[in-house]
Amino acid sequence: MTPTLDSVRELDRRDPLADFKARFALPEGVLYLDGNSLGAQPVAARAALDATRDQWRDELIKGWNQGWFDAPERLGDLLAPLLGASTGEVIVSDNITLNIFKLLGYITESQGRARPVILSEGGNFPTDGYIAQGLCRFAGLEHRVLPEGADLADYLDERVAAVVLSQVNYRTGRLRDMAAITAQVHEQGAEIVWDLAHSAGALPVDLHGCGASYAVGCTYKYLNGGPGAPAFLYVRRDRLGTSWQPLAGWHGHAAPFAFDGDYAPAPGITRFRTGTHSALIYAPLEASLRLWQEVDMSALREKSLALTELFHDCLAELLAAEGIADITPPRAERGSQVAFVHPEHGYAIVQALIARGVVGDYREPGLMRFGFAPLYLSYEDVWQAARHFREVVERREYLEVRFQVRSEVT
Numbered sequence: 001m002t003p004t005l006d007s008v009r010e011l012d013r014r015d016p017l018a019d020f021k022a023r024f025a026l027p028e029g030v031l032y033l034d035g036n037s038l039g040a041q042p043v044a045a046r047a048a049l050d051a052t053r054d055q056w057r058d059e060l061i062k063g064w065n066q067g068w069f070d071a072p073e074r075l076g077d078l079l080a081p082l083l084g085a086s087t088g089e090v091i092v093s094d095n096i097t098l099n100i101f102k103l104l105g106y107i108t109e110s111q112g113r114a115r116p117v118i119l120s121e122g123g124n125f126p127t128d129g130y131i132a133q134g135l136c137r138f139a140g141l142e143h144r145v146l147p148e149g150a151d152l153a154d155y156l157d158e159r160v161a162a163v164v165l166s167q168v169n170y171r172t173g174r175l176r177d178m179a180a181i182t183a184q185v186h187e188q189g190a191e192i193v194w195d196l197a198h199s200a201g202a203l204p205v206d207l208h209g210c211g212a213s214y215a216v217g218c219t220y221k222y223l224n225g226g227p228g229a230p231a232f233l234y235v236r237r238d239r240l241g242t243s244w245q246p247l248a249g250w251h252g253h254a255a256p257f258a259f260d261g262d263y264a265p266a267p268g269i270t271r272f273r274t275g276t277h278s279a280l281i282y283a284p285l286e287a288s289l290r291l292w293q294e295v296d297m298s299a300l301r302e303k304s305l306a307l308t309e310l311f312h313d314c315l316a317e318l319l320a321a322e323g324i325a326d327i328t329p330p331r332a333e334r335g336s337q338v339a340f341v342h343p344e345h346g347y348a349i350v351q352a353l354i355a356r357g358v359v360g361d362y363r364e365p366g367l368m369r370f371g372f373a374p375l376y377l378s379y380e381d382v383w384q385a386a387r388h389f390r391e392v393v394e395r396r397e398y399l400e401v402r403f404q405v406r407s408e409v410t
């Protein structure tokens, strides 16, 4: 049965996370279901950005000694508890693509180049596979692909140095068993780099509890760090040895201001820095991470599941009647998104929804993705978004010519 407006308003009244919504600056009239692509702006982010801009004007070069230079480690320490990691194990730097490159190079170097194969997965966000391919090409390694749906055991052997997998799939939102897979890979003597792009800030992550040694992820999605906000990289303390990472830059040097002729990696996580970072873009992210310190992650998970369930319950009959496939995984295997497929009109349906202020996104072929960020979405928002979806489809609004035009970013 479709939930009533009264029933969802009651859920909002009882929601322990309800007060967080006021701490985000969402435009009037927008129902934002795209926090899995770019998170909303925390109110505090704007002030932080302004303060850093003023700091640049007033303090000039002195700003680097006033919190700019050590931002990658400071923000890494703020993020660590959200990932189930410890202080000194996380750095905020560069982007996911570069961070995977650094980790894969570091792992093969740490293993003494004894194993020649890097394994990435076919159904993952493509950059993870591209960068694994790139490293293999330039380092003389072999790239192997785990096809979507294949059994990992069939692709793991004593030649595999490292595997790159996403904990939550970017298309379907399917959540993997990180503990079991990490153990399986370690048993084979290989390492695994977890991509947490769709996990961090979407659900509780327990890197230590899962035995994970390496991970990367972004901060511009559920963590609301802003467009182009830097990514993170995690290495468990016992893996922080003496090896080099391949992007050996001056900020990752043991003594960057000694300007030595030769590279020597900094101790600890700092060696995963490369060159100069943007102090400006760290400022809003820091404001957001401070807000995240207040969030009860189990309440977040509970609400995330309730929101995805609500969206599904409101639309189940319509989807069946209209031949729209719901590929959202079952509760226990779900991230914080819902995925529907309509090969012919998926793109136009998303465009028609955006025109009504309901923002989701589209991925080829035919995939409509809706992300649910529990900090700034209410139950009523989700109910209203489902109502718009129903109207767009039932009234065939998506057939209008203006919704067929493709933009560069979908």
Ligand SMILES: Cc1ncc(COP(=O)(O)O)c(C=O)c1O
Pocket: 095, 096, 097, 098, 124, 125, 127, 128, 166, 170, 195, 197, 198, 218, 231
């Ligand atoms: C799973 C996954 N990995 C990586 C990326 C992007 O990586 P980068 O930060 O290098 O742009 C995305 C972007 O959406 C993603 O979903």
